[in-house]
Amino acid sequence: MKSHLIIYGLAIFVRVFLIYSDYRENIADRIEISTPLNSFNRILESYYRMSIGVDPYSSDVLHESPLHLHFYKHIIENTGQYLPLVFVFCDVLTAYLLYLFAKKYILNLRIEQYINMNLYLKHLKDQMLNVSDNEAIPLYVTVMYLFNPYIIFNCVACTTTTFLNLCLATFLYAICSGSVIIGAVSLAIASLQSLYPVILISALYLSVLKYQNSMFKAVISVISCISLLVVFIFSSYYLMGSWNFIPQTYGFILQVSDQQPNIGIYWYFFMEMFEHFKELFICSYQINVTILYFIPLTIKFRKDPVLLGICFIMLTGIFKSYPSIGDFGFSLALLPVMKYMYNCMQQIFVSIVAIITTTTLAPILWNLWIYWGSANANFFFGTTLAFITAHIFILTDVSFAHSKHDYLLKYGNDRTINGQPAKLVLG
Amino acid sequence: MAVVFILLCYFQLSLALQYSDKFTEELVLKPLVQDQIYAHFQFTTIWNVDARSRDLFQSHLFSRALSEVIVRHNVQELHISLTAGLWNYETWGYPIVDSAPGAEVWVWFKDDTNDIDTNWKQLTNSLSGLLCASLNQIDNTNSINPDISFAPTGIISNTLNSSFVRYATLPREIVCTENLTPWKKLLPCDSKLGLATLLNAGPIHNTRYHSLSIHLRPICRNAQCDLASIELTQSVDLVYDFTILGTRNWSLRKLFGQGIMNSCPLADTSTIYVETTNNDTNIFHLSPTPDEYLISTRGGFSSQFAKYVVKERPMTIAASYADKQMYTVNIPPPLYANQYKIGYGQQKGGLVTKIYNNHWAPIDVVVLQNLPWYIPIYLHTLKIISNGTPMKPQKLIYKPGKMREKAHSLELMLRLPAKSTTSIKFYFDYVFLKWQEYPPDANHGFYIGSAIISGHLPLGRNYTGIPQDGSTYASSFNASRKNYFVQIRTEPIVITLPTPDFSMPYNVICLACTVVALAFGPLHNITTKRLVLKVNSDNLLTKLKKFGRSLFCSKKL
Numbered sequence: 001m002k003s004h005l006i007i008y009g010l011a012i013f014v015r016v017f018l019i020y021s022d023y024r025e026n027i028a029d030r031i032e033i034s035t036p037l038n039s040f041n042r043i044l045e046s047y048y049r050m051s052i053g054v055d056p057y058s059s060d061v062l063h064e065s066p067l068h069l070h071f072y073k074h075i076i077e078n079t080g081q082y083l084p085l086v087f088v089f090c091d092v093l094t095a096y097l098l099y100l101f102a103k104k105y106i107l108n109l110r111i112e113q114y115i116n117m118n119l120y121l122k123h124l125k126d127q128m129l130n131v132s133d134n135e136a137i138p139l140y141v142t143v144m145y146l147f148n149p150y151i152i153f154n155c156v157a158c159t160t161t162t163f164l165n166l167c168l169a170t171f172l173y174a175i176c177s178g179s180v181i182i183g184a185v186s187l188a189i190a191s192l193q194s195l196y197p198v199i200l201i202s203a204l205y206l207s208v209l210k211y212q213n214s215m216f217k218a219v220i221s222v223i224s225c226i227s228l229l230v231v232f233i234f235s236s237y238y239l240m241g242s243w244n245f246i247p248q249t250y251g252f253i254l255q256v257s258d259q260q261p262n263i264g265i266y267w268y269f270f271m272e273m274f275e276h277f278k279e280l281f282i283c284s285y286q287i288n289v290t291i292l293y294f295i296p297l298t299i300k301f302r303k304d305p306v307l308l309g310i311c312f313i314m315l316t317g318i319f320k321s322y323p324s325i326g327d328f329g330f331s332l333a334l335l336p337v338m339k340y341m342y343n344c345m346q347q348i349f350v351s352i353v354a355i356i357t358t359t360t361l362a363p364i365l366w367n368l369w370i371y372w373g374s375a376n377a378n379f380f381f382g383t384t385l386a387f388i389t390a391h392i393f394i395l396t397d398v399s400f401a402h403s404k405h406d407y408l409l410k411y412g413n414d415r416t417i418n419g420q421p422a423k424l425v426l427g
Numbered sequence: 428m429a430v431v432f433i434l435l436c437y438f439q440l441s442l443a444l445q446y447s448d449k450f451t452e453e454l455v456l457k458p459l460v461q462d463q464i465y466a467h468f469q470f471t472t473i474w475n476v477d478a479r480s481r482d483l484f485q486s487h488l489f490s491r492a493l494s495e496v497i498v499r500h501n502v503q504e505l506h507i508s509l510t511a512g513l514w515n516y517e518t519w520g521y522p523i524v525d526s527a528p529g530a531e532v533w534v535w536f537k538d539d540t541n542d543i544d545t546n547w548k549q550l551t552n553s554l555s556g557l558l559c560a561s562l563n564q565i566d567n568t569n570s571i572n573p574d575i576s577f578a579p580t581g582i583i584s585n586t587l588n589s590s591f592v593r594y595a596t597l598p599r600e601i602v603c604t605e606n607l608t609p610w611k612k613l614l615p616c617d618s619k620l621g622l623a624t625l626l627n628a629g630p631i632h633n634t635r636y637h638s639l640s641i642h643l644r645p646i647c648r649n650a651q652c653d654l655a656s657i658e659l660t661q662s663v664d665l666v667y668d669f670t671i672l673g674t675r676n677w678s679l680r681k682l683f684g685q686g687i688m689n690s691c692p693l694a695d696t697s698t699i700y701v702e703t704t705n706n707d708t709n710i711f712h713l714s715p716t717p718d719e720y721l722i723s724t725r726g727g728f729s730s731q732f733a734k735y736v737v738k739e740r741p742m743t744i745a746a747s748y749a750d751k752q753m754y755t756v757n758i759p760p761p762l763y764a765n766q767y768k769i770g771y772g773q774q775k776g777g778l779v780t781k782i783y784n785n786h787w788a789p790i791d792v793v794v795l796q797n798l799p800w801y802i803p804i805y806l807h808t809l810k811i812i813s814n815g816t817p818m819k820p821q822k823l824i825y826k827p828g829k830m831r832e833k834a835h836s837l838e839l840m841l842r843l844p845a846k847s848t849t850s851i852k853f854y855f856d857y858v859f860l861k862w863q864e865y866p867p868d869a870n871h872g873f874y875i876g877s878a879i880i881s882g883h884l885p886l887g888r889n890y891t892g893i894p895q896d897g898s899t900y901a902s903s904f905n906a907s908r909k910n911y912f913v914q915i916r917t918e919p920i921v922i923t924l925p926t927p928d929f930s931m932p933y934n935v936i937c938l939a940c941t942v943v944a945l946a947f948g949p950l951h952n953i954t955t956k957r958l959v960l961k962v963n964s965d966n967l968l969t970k971l972k973k974f975g976r977s978l979f980c981s982k983k984l
Contacts, residue, residue, distance in 0.1 A: 029775060041805060048807035052823060059827035059835075060803060257830060259859040265939045271927050272862050272935040281936075288943055296954035318946070370925055371772035377927045381935065388942055396949035407958045421963045426956035 003139070011095070011146035012088060018156040019084040028157040032362060035322040036258045037063050037194065038159040043072045057244040063252045064160060065192045066236040066245050072160070087162050091155040094162070095145045097169040102138035102337050104176040105306050109340070110134070120409045127408055129340050140336035150329030150359075161326030164193055168313060168330060175203055175305055178211025180221040188228035192236075195253050196316040199290055201225055202298040203312060206305035254286055256321045261380060263362065264323040265388055268381040289319035300399070307402060310334050314395045318388060325359075328391060335394070344401035344408065347393045354390035358383045448474040448488045450615050450694045452622045452737075453900045456744075457702040457891075458709065459519050460757045462669040463635065464677055467523045468622060470614055470661040471898050478503065478645040478657050479537070479584070488693055489659060490613040492557055497643065500550040503591075504535040504579050505643040509560055509602040509610075512636035512666070516763035516915055520889035523900065524662050526638045527877040527916040530560050530600035535579050536591045547593045557613075559605045561597060568800055570595040571836035574824050576795040576881050580895060581644030582655060596797065596876035598919035602639065604628040610639050613661060621691025622699075622737065625683035626663060636666040646898065658898050675752070676711075678745030686743030697737035699744060700900065704730040710749040715742075723904035726887020726911060732904075760889035761786040762843075764880050766917035773857045773925040778804075780851045780878045780917060784843040791821075791842050792882035794851060798835040800828045801858040801924065802875060811841065813849040830858075862927050869929070872921040880917070883910035 018024060028034055028041065036042065046056035046069060056062045062069065075086050110129050113120075120128070145151055154161055167190035174183035183204045190197040201222055209218040237243060252258070259271040266285065273281060293315060301308035313334070317327035332355075335348075342348070362383045368375035407424065415422055455467040474489045483494040497505065508526030532551060536543055548566050555563035574589045607628055611618040618624055631637055640662050648654040667682055669675045679686050690697045701713060703720070717733035735744060763783050770776040784790050798804060806825055811818050820839040828835035843849050866873075884890060892913065893899070894906040963969065 031774075045805050045807050049825070049827070052806075052825065054825055054827060058829070060830045061827070259861060260856075261859065265942055267859070268927065268935055269939040270861070271859060272932040274932065275861075275863060285943070288947070292947075293950055293954075296950070300954045315946075319943075370774050377925070378931060381938075385938060385942055389945060392942065392946045396946065396953070399950065399953050403953060403958050415960065417960055417962050422960040423963055424958050425961050426952045427959045427961065 004142075007139075007143060007146060008092060008095070011152075012092060014147075014152060015088045015091065015155050016085070018152065019088070019158075024084075024156055027153050028159075030153070030157070030363065031261050031366070032263050032325050033153050033157045034159055035262045035324045036060075036260055037253070037322040038161045038164075038324055038326070040158040040160070043069070043160065044076070047073055047076055055240075055242075055244065057240065057248045060248070060252075060258065063249050065232070065249055066239045067232055068160070068163075068193055070239060084156075084158055087155050087158045090162050090166050091151065092146070094166045094169045095142050097166070097173050098145050098333060099138045099142045101169065101173040101176050102141040103134070104173065105337055106133055106137050108176060108306075121412045124409060124412065127340070127343070127405070133339065137336055137339055140339070141333060144336055145329075145333035148329045148333055150325040151333065154324065154326030154329060159324060159326055160193070161324050164190055164197075165326060165330045167193070168197065171197075171200065171204075172306065172309055172313075172334075175207035175309055178208050180208055180212070180217055180224065183207070184221055184225035184228055187225050188232060191229055192232045194320070195250050196289065196320050197313075198229070199294050199316065200309055200312050202294065203305045203309035206298070206302055206308065210303075210305060253321055254282070256282060258322075261366075261377075261384075262322055262324065263328075263384045263387055264319075264321065265385065266321050268377060268384075271377075285319070286321075289316060297399070301402070304402070307338075307398075310337075311395065311399060314391070314398070318391045318395065328355075331391075331394075338398060338401070341398075341401040341405040344404040345397045346400075347397045351390040351393040351397070354386055354393075358387035358390065362387065448472060448476075448486075450488045450691075451899050452691060452694050452697045454622050454625070454699045455523065455702070455900055456699070458705060458711070458746075459666070460705075460755055461518055462675065463519065464667045464669070464682070465519065465522070466663075466665040466667065466682060467900070468626065468663040469523070469900050470623070472615065472659045473646070473898060474657045474659070475648055475654070476657060477655050479655070483657075488615040489657070493613060493641075493643070493659070496550065496553045496557065500546045500553070501537045501540040502534055502550065502643070503537045503583075503645065504581055505641065506533045506580075507531070507554060507558070507562075507642075508638055508640035509558065509600065509606050510636070510638035510640075511602040511632075512634070512638075513918055514636055514638075514666075514916070517759045518757050519666065520760050521891055521913055521915070522638075522664055523891045523893065524638070524640055524642070524660075524664060525914050525916060526640055526664075527596050527598070527879070528919050529596055529598035529874075529876075530562060530602075531594075531596045532562060532565065533577055533592065533594040535577075536593075538585050538588060538591055540591065543591060543593065551595070557609060559609050560602075561600055564597060565595040567833055568831065569597075569834050571797050571826065571834050573795050573797075573836055573838055575822075575838055575840065576793050576879055579644070580642070581646050581658070582652065594797065596919075598874035598876050602637070603632065606639060607631065610641070610661070613641070615693045616691035620689050621694055621697055622687065623691070624685065624688055625679065627684045630682060630684045631663070631665060633667075633671060634665045635668045635671070636664070638662075638664040640664075647896075660898070676745070676747045679743045680745075686741055687737055688741050690737040690739050692739075696901075698901065699735040699737060701733045701735075701744065701746070702730060703733050705755065706731070708753045708755050711746040712749075714745050714747070721904060723906075725903070725905060725907050726884075726890060727907075728887045728890075758888075759783070759785055761884055761886065762790060762792070762880070762882055762913065762915065764878065764915055764917050766878050766920060768920050768922060769852075770854075773923065775854060775856060776922060777808075777852055777854045778802075778875070778920065780880075782841075782843060782849045782851070782880055784845065784847050784849070786845060786885065788845050788885060789842050790882050790884070791840070792880050794837075794839045794841060795879040795881070796835075796837040796839075796851075797876045797879070798828070798837070798855075799873065799875065800830055800832065800834055801860065801873060802835065802855045802922075803828075803830075803858060804835060804837070804853050804855040806837070806853065808852075808854040810852045811839070811849065812852070813844055814847045818844075818849070831864075857922070857924055859925060859927075862929055862932065865924075865926060865929075869926045870923060872923040875920040875922065877916040877919050879914060881912070881914045883912055885910050887911055 042061050046062040049056045113128050167186045170186040205218045205222050208221045256266050256270050259267050261267045314331040317331045365379040451471045453469045457465040472488050483498050486494050508531045510526045510528050514522050551562045551565040570593050572592050577592050614623050642660040645655045646658045648656045718736050719734045721732045723730050765781045822840035824838040826836045890911045893903050
């Protein structure tokens with residue numbers, strides 16, 4: 001308990017210190033942190049435009065749903081200069097929800113382990129979760145979230161990714177416990193904000209199916225989530241009085257019309273794209289992040305909806321049209337829950353080193369390009385490519401390690417066939 | 428034969444009666460405070476025909492080419508200017524006709540026009556052909572329709588609806604001989620006779636500032652205003668620098684390359700005015716002796732002019748200065764402005780417009796910022812500071828633009844305090860364009876047009892404009908009014924947007940797709956295959972590995 005208080009206290013202190021320091025504006029202006037989708041400056045601008053009677057969706061300033069805009073308006077009007085503290089509070093709340101999620105998830109895994117004990121080889125006790133993990137892993141997750149520089153900067157810059165992370169953490173907690181209502185509501189809000197989380201719906205379905213053991217409830221959860229989303233969109237329409245916001249929100253996310261650099265792969269790709277191929281590549285890229293892996297991964301991880309959810313969160317974080325480091329920070333914070341399969345992962349160390357290197361290089365090369373004019377766009381593009389590749393390696397490693405760990409528990413560490421050396425391959 | 432002749436005469440006479448149009452030409456020469464001289468040519472054609480009539484094709488002195496354009500596109504008022512150089516308000520005072528650097532067009536369409544955007548696009552295309560300027564580049568992406576900055580200068584029949592006005596500038600437009608020649612062809616005497624013979628390309632483009640403009644508006648035919656006429660004003664504004672001329676003693680021949688050979692027979696009057704107000708400090712002697720000296724008292728300030736009437740014989744005017752040059756103190760005009768960019772790097776910038784009010788009383792102005800779509804401004808960062816204290820605009824009209832579709836426009840109604848400097852500041856983001864949207868010389872930069880400040884001056888100091896109810900420069904003599912309308916333009920701004928590497932499209936496409944494939948391959952494998960044990964076969968790689976081990980780890984082995 002005491003250690004928790006210290007962790008949370010320190011995390012709040014770091015955030016508040018940075019928010020009220022001179023660095024805040026510099027941090028908020030960084031393109032790795034603030035994208036056209038989540039920049040707080042744009043929220044302020046939209047709020048100002050609304051106050052002088054200009055439709056914020058008539059221009060390219062705002063790309064979030066009207067419901068979110070009214071929520072931001074509410075907090076801007078009611079908190080005044082304490083506005084950044086709302087973001088700090090949300091961040092800490094997210095960390096706590098992730099703690100609860102990790103605790104529940106580890107408990108579920110251990111129960112599963114206990115049930116399946118007869119299937120597993122007895123001498124592989126060290127591959128399994130034990131009692132100490134019950135407390136340790138959730139703490140790791142909390143620390144990984146609260147002291148992750150990506151998340152700290154994201155919170156200090158007051159980006160709206162903070163709220164998205166809160167929704168996703170709530171959703172993860174909900175699917176751990178198979179809660180229909182919380183899951184559906186949090187998923188609908190997250191999808192309303194940034195569209196891509198909608199693919200998490202299969203994780204919701206599977207989790208309700210798994211923990212509540214009822215097909216009916218599972219279907220209900222999916223239907224309620226979709227209908228909530230529809231209700232949200234229609235209430236947005238009634239709030240704004242027109243459908244203007246659709247092309248500016250979901251249209252903008254899907255069409256990638258603003259080429260402001262970020263750490264994703266879209267910006268330079270579509271900046272350098274030949275106009276007549278643009279539609280083709282936009283379609284293929286958007287299908288890649290939404291539909292392409294939806295069914296295969298759902299089938300693959302049907303027994304572990306939480307892992308499916310984590311994979312989808314990572315996948316959308318990597319391939320969404322305007323990723324920010326807040327998204328990457330969130331998926332990195334989830335890694336400790338996969339501690340039990342670390343020894344099956346091969347590239348995690350290399351990936352983490354690559355991430356650290358590229359994170360350091362990106363601002364340097366950005367400055368060289370934009371401020372000093374001695375480098376060009378390719379340098380920055382190169383680092384973002386490496387950054388994305390590292391994250392892809394983590395994602396594929398996680399999904400691969402899952403299968404490997406399963407194999408290990410069932411068939412052991414023996415890698416020989418009839419005395420001849422053999423290796424584990426996909427075939 | 429005689430009958431034919433009589434008929435012809437009659438026909439001519441009837442034409443002249445039917446199209447009672449009038450053409451006047453004027454040249455104003457005004458020595459400026461510093462070593463410059465300002466020359467303003469004004470050619471005014473007034474055609475007594477109702478602008479609303481669709482039959483404007485039987486023209487006499489009025490340019491047929493222009494009347495066709497007006498009728499086809501339902502134009503009520505048309506203002507075009509092509510300018511090179513920047514008018515220096517602070518030292519030169521106000522010009523007679525103000526214009527922004529580059530090309531500038533603003534048009535009021537008639538209030539029965541249906542599709543303004545299409546008409547506007549087609550009109551600018553026609554004008555582009557008429558004047559050989561790049562006006563065809565004007566479309567909705569760089570046009571705005573300001574609400575209060577551009578009121579019609581002529582008469583209107585209905586209530587004002589600002590949706591019928593369009594304004595656009597092309598600050599990058601370069602004005603040259605190719606624009607002057609078609610411009611001269613719109614004159615009744617072309618450039619063969621009259622004052623227009625002075626407009627020779629060489630000397631004109633050897634100036635600090637030159638501006639060609641065309642202004643067309645409906646005006647009242649008489650005092651009761653029961654009938655309307657069309658007024659077409661073509662003007663040229665030039666500022667010569669004595670340092671470029673090499674001497675202070677100017678003459679028509681030195682300024683324009685030649686004297687006047689003959690007057691234009693189609694012109695009702697053909698007059699040259701030389702302002703001699705400052706002749707008591709910087710004394711110059713005019714030869715030949717002027718026909719007349721005029722004194723004009725306007726808004727509490729009087730100025731003196733020497734008048735020459737151009738006759739049907741060759742003439743020139745020369746001024747010779749007294750040996751000793753007197754330096755006079757420059758008194759800046761009551762209202763002038765600057766515009767500049769702040770910030771460094773190519774991520775975030777700011778735009779500052781500074782407006783100076785030297786008058787002892789507050790002045791109400793309207794500031795118009797015309798911003799291209801690639802300057803997305805953050806309006807919440809707008810700060811108006813006057814003499815160190817923040818102030819609020821009396822009215823703020825913001826029409827947001829849209830990426831690749833529409834330009835942004837911001838109009839601010841301000842009351843400038845007496846003796847104040849007011850700065851208007853806001854921030855914007857640098858936009859990253861697609862590689863094919865950059866112009867050929869991408870690193871040259873992108874232009875932001877001039878800000879326009881419109882206001883009514885309470886006094887006539889430095890004011891030279893023609894009153895709204897007058898047509899010729901002569902009508903500005905002794906034209907004291909309650910206030911004097913000025914419209915001043917600031918400097919255009921160049922910003923260099925960040926550029927991608929233009930040689931990279933294929934590489935970028937390949938690299939980005941490779942990264943996507945890096946995710947697709949393993950995920951495809953994992954989701955479609957299962958883990959199995961396979962006997963190690965000695966392939967090339969393992970052989971190489973073994974070989975490598977034997978080389979480097981021989982001791983261990």
